[in-house]
Amino acid sequence: MAENIVTIRSEIGALVWKIAAPAGTALAEDDTIIILESMKMEIPIMAPHAGTVVEILVTEGQQVEEGQAVATFRP
Amino acid sequence: MTWQPELDELRLREAHAKMLGGADKIARQHAGGRLTVRERIDGLADAGTFHEIGAIAGKAEYDAAGNLTSLTPSNCVMGRAQIDGRPVMLLGDDFTVRGGSADATIREKPIMAERMAYEFRLPLIRIIEGSGGGGSVKTIETTGRANLPGGVGGGALYHYTGANLSMVPVVGLGLGSVAGLGAARLAATHYSIMTKNTSAMFVAGPPVVKRLGEDLTKQELGGWEIQTKAGAVDHAVDSEEEAFACARRFLSYLPSSVYGTPPVTPCDDDPNRRDEKLFKAIPRDRRRVYQMRPIIDTIVDKGSFFEMGRMFGRSVITGFARFNGMPVALMASDPFFYGGSWTADACAKVIRFVDLAETFHMPVIYLQDCPGFMVGLEAEKAATIRLGVRAMAAVNQTTVPWCTMIIRNAFGVAGVVHQPAGRLSLRYAWLSARWGSLPLEGGIEAGYAADLAAADDRDAKLAEIEDRLNLLRSPFRTAETFWVEEIIDPRDTRRLLCDFAQLAQPLLTPTPSAVKMRP
Known part of the structure; x- marks a missing residue:
């Protein structure tokens, strides 16, 4: 089923503030996977559909670039 | 005596022009998921309103007796039409004739379209597919010289490409591979749209950048994800029909030229509605x-x-x-x-x-x-x-x-x-x-450096100052002083x-x- 796994990317350069949904978490659409911090604001990266977090590719406190893969997700 | 023979010849030449680059090329265009330039014009304009200019300009062949045997039209199709009842200028590249390249363009046709938009104050839609510009390198052999861009007296198209932006709404539709001058004409617009799977835009395409060591597909080099993120193209859509709808909608908010004001339309939504x-x-x-x-x-x-x-x-x-x-x-x-x-x-x-x-x-x-x-x-x-x-x-x-x-x-x-x-x-x-010159976070460290340095408990002092300032930050305090x-x-x-x-x-x-x- 690997072909169904989607890569979630950060749309901004930011600090990873919190992993809200570790690998294995089942989420509804728009539930938060990871919370970034940018300009002192908490910016959520949300589930594009209902599904399950397969893998988290970053750690809290890590700096991510715009476009960087941060998680994989199975709808 | 009527002028029937001449009318017959005119209709014959028009019929040749309607065949574009020929049935094979049209089939190839369709197989690639793309419409022909005439289908695009039909999709954009109000039904039956397209009035073509220069339809029969092209390259003709004659038999020994001087009778027309074939006519390949110029790969620029242009004319006036209406969109939502308002006159506009449409200017389209025909990819079925020499891949939309300037090799097969009659230089004055696109210039007249741009100039007509400018002088008659008509919104302009450029339907772009191909390169335009000086043509392929083959033109070095066909003209016997290399092309100085613009050359002598060749600046008109470049002039209007920019000047029209201060005169009339200009929309660009990139509906295939768009390179060189084609890319410039797409980017030099108020609103540009490209199709997601069937178009790509670049200054120079994959064969040219490959010589520089970048081996990329058209989509990797200039697909919609690259160009909309870069801001070189405004919007990407799934189909050409959607692109036409976007172009029509964009124009609906605007006057036909800078000599008008934006059209006001009836509204049935309550202006006092509260959500x-x-x-x-x-x-x-x-x-x-x-x-x-x-x-x-x-x-x-x-x-x-x-x-x-x-x-x-x-x-x-x-x-x-x-x-x-x-x-x-x-x-x-x-x-x-x-x-x-x-x-x-x-x-x-x-x-x-x-x-x-x-x-x-x-x-x-x-x-x-x-x-x-x-x-x-x-x-x-x-x-x-x-x-x-x-x-x-x-x-x-x-x-x-x-x-x-x-x-x-x-x-x-x-x-x-x-x-x-x-x-x-x-x-x-x-x-x-909320407002301020600086956010408190970091702003306090800068503005109260001496107080913080003198404090026994720096963090407590920081929190104390922050609390103090927050009390004063209410927007009502600002309104109180009419700031x-x-x-x-x-x-x-x-x-x-x-x-x-x-x-x-x-x-x-x-x-x-x-x-x-x-x-």
Whole structure:
């Protein structure tokens, strides 16, 4: 089923503030996977559909670039 | 005696022209998922309104007796048509004739189309597929010389490519591979659209960049994801039909030229409508973000928001909307991107957008939540401050009426750029609004360095100062000193913006702007 796994990317350069949904978490659409911090604001990266977090590719406190893969997700 | 033989010849030549590059080439165009230029014109224009100019210009062949045997039309199809009952100019590349290349163009045809748009003040839609420009390198052999771009007296097309932007609305549709001058003509527009799977745009295509060591497909080099994110193209769609619909909709907000004002349409949405959701749209926790687009959707006339350039400079949302039927240029912050701070790209987006509003006499509404310019090393390297002061100058150079709603943050120099600095505009602050020269975080460390250094418990001192300052930061204290003129219940937003749109109408002056628009 690997072909169904989607890569979630950060749309901004930011600090990873919190992993809200570790690998294995089942989420509804728009539930938060990871919370970034940018300009002192908490910016959520949300589930594009209902599904399950397969893998988290970053750690809290890590700096991510715009476009960087941060998680994989199975709808 | 009638002129029947001549009429027959005219119809024969027209029939040849309608066959474009021939059945094989048309089949190839369709197999690639793309329409022909004539199908595109039919898709764009009101039914039956296309009036073609120069249809029978092309390369003819004759038999020994001097009778016409074939006519390959020029690969530029152009003429007048109507869109939603208003006259426009359409100018399309025919990819079935020499791949849309300038090799098969009659130079004066696209120039006349551009000039007619300019002189008759008609919105211009460029349907672009191919390269245009000086043609392929084959022209070195066919003309016996290399092409100096523009050459002697060859500047007209380049002149109008830019000049039309200060005269009439210009829309570009990239509907296939678009390179060289074709790319320039697509980018030099007020609004450009490309199709996702069937088009790509680049200065030079894969064979050329491969010689430089980059081995890329068309999509990898200049597909929609590259070009919309870069801001070189405004919008990408799944089908050509969607592209036509976007072009028509874009034009519906604009006057036909700078000599008109934006057309007001009937509206059945109550200007006094209040949406309770607005009262809790902004989180009380200042670190939390919220979605700006649902706020926009609920304050404008239902369904009237038309966003442009969504993928570029994403901390700022730009688009057209209507308030009680009156078109406005609407700009809003998106806190999901860098908290709504102005990046260099966002500044570039603001500049082009306010120039567009100024050019076509559109009142501007700005829903502001801007914590300042983007900060940090990357932001400095991107010359954010240079682009930032250009954006400030662009806003200050506008003469169209302005109204700003401060939704949440207004900080620093970017925070200032919420209204033209040299003249009066309307401004309202939501109950959730906050402002300052600097944010407290980091600002206290800078402003109270001596106090903090002298404190036994630095953290406690920091917290104490922060509490003290927070007590004074209430927007009501600012209003008390008339440093902001109005704080409003956010549920009144639509009523106040409809009121602004009405106030703006008599101020819209249908004369060319002193600021000449650049792409």
